[in-house]
Amino acid sequence: MxxxxxxxxxxxxxxxxxxxxxxxxxxxxxxRFDPLRRIICHDAFSKGHCGWSQLVGNYEGSLDSMLPGYAQHTNAMLSTLGHWEAGSHGGYDSSYALKIATRPVRGAQNVAIKRLTMRQRAPIRFEMYFTFKPEATEPRLSETDVRSVGFLFDLQGGDSDKDAERVMPHLRFLNAADGQHLQKWQFKRETTTFTKLGAENKTESHYHLSNEGWQDLPGGNQRLCYNEIATKVNWSYLRFDFDLAKMRPIAFQCNDRTFDLSQFDSIRIPAMKNLWCMLNFGLFAETDVDKRAFLYVDSICISGDF
Incomplete structure (x- = not known):
């Protein structure tokens, strides 16, 4: 032979x-990822925005009818993580990362979204490398200036499902509140009241990222790496597994920690008439001071077991 x-x-x-x-x-x-059998998308932001865009709120007749929470949002940017000391930090292994930046107003939020639809109700895995920091406008640590960063899914079953509902898992890392360094993961079960928009009774809206209703994830305290000055960053790994058939979470990991999801639940509302098979993913940041907060994401891998 x-x-x-x-x-x-x-x-x-x-x-x-x-x-x-x-x-x-x-x-x-x-x-660097651990994807399930089929990769749905691999978003390396050195290649561009990869479908991540501004979360624009619903409106009817005029942009002025948009709820204030959505009206504050701006488009995600591609960034070299520039700063005043040495120029640019760069991404994980390239020059660029996706940047979600808030306005410089205490409590301001910003959200980026990727809009897909599902081809099969199966387990999926969301993985990303991320970091966060405040805008370095002063020579101090500023470790409590970012209030929170996080992610969400926005899901709905197919038009043939008799029990279809809209399911919205939310997880955030509450870094600080009112200057107190809290460093814990939280989830959300309830959204805000739906508001009718316009006169045609076709459009309504709810701001599900309001600061009310967040609950602590059991055992969810975690000290993430935050370097010695506000211009430095270190990348963290995150993984969230979710079963689209059962509409239930499977596992959550950040860096070397895995967390108990036995008490976790999602926002659950009746299915909406035009969102069948929706498979949306969101990234968000929030500031705790009158300074911009930045969530940077180097790359994302979304995969499925089908």
């Missing part, structure tokens, strides 16, 4: 799962 035949025999003997893992490990960009 020739050497080439031996090599062919070894390759033929490998399982599909082994080959898949080998290909993932051979990719510097993908090997």
């Amino acid at each position: 020739t050497e080439s035949n031996v090599t062919e025999t070894k390759i033929e003997g490998l399982t599909a799962d082994t080959l898949r893992k080998a290909l993932l490990l051979a990719s510097p960009e993908l090997s």
